[in-house]
Amino acid sequence: MYQIVKKRILNPHVTQMEVYAPHIAKKALPGQFIILRIDEEGERIPLTVAGCNREAGTVTIIFQKVGYTTNRLDTYEQGDSLLDFVGPLGVASEFHGMKNVAVVGGGLGVAIAYPQAKALHDLGANVSLIVGFRNNDLIILKEELAAASTELIIMTDDGSNGNKGFVTDGLRQLFQAGREFDTVIAIGPLVMMKAVCDITKEHNIRTIVSMNSTMIDGTGMCGCCRLSVGGKTKFACVDGPDFDGHLVDFAEAMARSRMFYKEEAAIIDHHCNLLGGAVNG
Numbered sequence: 643m644y645q646i647v648k649k650r651i652l653n654p655h656v657t658q659m660e661v662y663a664p665h666i667a668k669k670a671l672p673g674q675f676i677i678l679r680i681d682e683e684g685e686r687i688p689l690t691v692a693g694c695n696r697e698a699g700t701v702t703i704i705f706q707k708v709g710y711t712t713n714r715l716d717t718y719e720q721g722d723s724l725l726d727f728v729g730p731l732g733v734a735s736e737f738h739g740m741k742n743v744a745v746v747g748g749g750l751g752v753a754i755a756y757p758q759a760k761a762l763h764d765l766g767a768n769v770s771l772i773v774g775f776r777n778n779d780l781i782i783l784k785e786e787l788a789a790a791s792t793e794l795i796i797m798t799d800d801g802s803n804g805n806k807g808f809v810t811d812g813l814r815q816l817f818q819a820g821r822e823f824d825t826v827i828a829i830g831p832l833v834m835m836k837a838v839c840d841i842t843k844e845h846n847i848r849t850i851v852s853m854n855s856t857m858i859d860g861t862g863m864c865g866c867c868r869l870s871v872g873g874k875t876k877f878a879c880v881d882g883p884d885f886d887g888h889l890v891d892f893a894e895a896m897a898r899s900r901m902f903y904k905e906e907a908a909i910i911d912h913h914c915n916l917l918g919g920a921v922n923g
Contacts (some may be wrong), residue, residue: 644678647649647700652782656706656750657716658692664699666691666729667895672757673735673884674854676701677860679726680714687711688879690754690858691730701727704753704782731860732883735850744816744823745791746809746838747773748830754852755829760790768792770816770823774809774830778802810837823847828887832896839887851887852876853895868910869895 648660658744666676670691677686697758707713718724735758747755752773763769771791775781776799788794795812797805805812809830826836829852842849855878861880867878870891876882 643648643725644727645723646718646720647698649718649720650744651776653780655780656704656753656782658702658704659715659718660695660700661724661727662699662730663727666701666727667696667699670694670701670730671734672761674704674730674732675854675860675883676727676729677731677857678703678724678728680711680717680718681725683803684714684725685711685856686726686860688731688860689853690854690883691757691854692753693757693760701729704750706750710923720729727761728860732879733881735761735884737762737765737767740765740825742768742825744770744772744813744821744826746828746830746834747815748834749775749858751819751834751852752782752787753902754854755786756787756790757825758827758829759787763790763792772796772797772809772816772820774798774812774834775803776782776800780821805821808837809834810841813838813841813910817841817845825850828852832892832899835887835890836892836896839890849887850884851890853885854883854885855879855895869898 645662646659647662650658652658675688675690677688679686681685689705690703692704705712707716743756745759759769759771764899769791770793771787772795774797778798790921797807797809797812826842826847826849828835841850857867857879858864860879871885872889
């Protein structure tokens with residue numbers, strides 16, 4: 643069992659937890675993920691390692707309440723335990739040779755962009771961190787993001803923080819100001835990552851994207867996380883999750899991501915006759 647040692651509400655939809663998992667904390671690197679299961683009847687879900695404390699033996703995860711399992715997970719409190727917490731999985735991010743980097747994070751992708759930016763900043767790279775949220779009330783990790791970057795640009799869809807626009811607008815502004823980057827890292831919704839790649843392709847800048855696809859076993863055998871990269875089939879769980887964004891077939895990835903929308907929505911409102919109530923309580 644893996645005990646939750648700290649719980650922090652980042653906004654009404656996003657929660658941060660620190661889980662005691664010393665064997666993972668000892669090895670986990672930016673870009674890797676874990677797969678957890680709440681109990682014997684729970685499904686497996688992948689979550690990116692948002693940080694780890696090797697001395698305390700804890701792993702930080704950040705999740706958004708979007709489905710049955712994440713809503714259930716949010717009911718757990720400090721002192722409660724999870725049944726399974728497996729990792730680190732995936733290939734760690736490679737930062738060799740990166741000196742001037744723009745890290746772009748959208749929505750919950752900000753939680754994944756943070757450890758990437760922090761690692762680069764700690765290595766001495768100049769990091770321009772561009773993050774986006776729907777509105778000011780949903781902004782998370784503001785202090786942490788500022789400490790992990792050379793400059794921090796926060797965009798909001800509605801402009802409620804005084805900086806209206808999408809992350810792509812922030813990136814364009816930097817290019818228009820004459821900024822040069824050797825690498826751009828984009829993490830967030832597929833449509834956002836594709837839009838970033840479209841911009842960087844015009845500037846011929848290497849772009850890395852994090853493909854956080856649906857995963858079940860984390861070993862590549864289930865095939866759920868397959869995608870096409872450069873015309874070849876890859877598996878996000880074992881070949882990634884980082885890939886060359888200019889080679890990813892985003893049209894295929896987006897089509898696959900929508901395959902189970904109806905089923906995912908149905909489980910939230912499913913009424914169980916045996917239990918006498920909705921599945922999610």
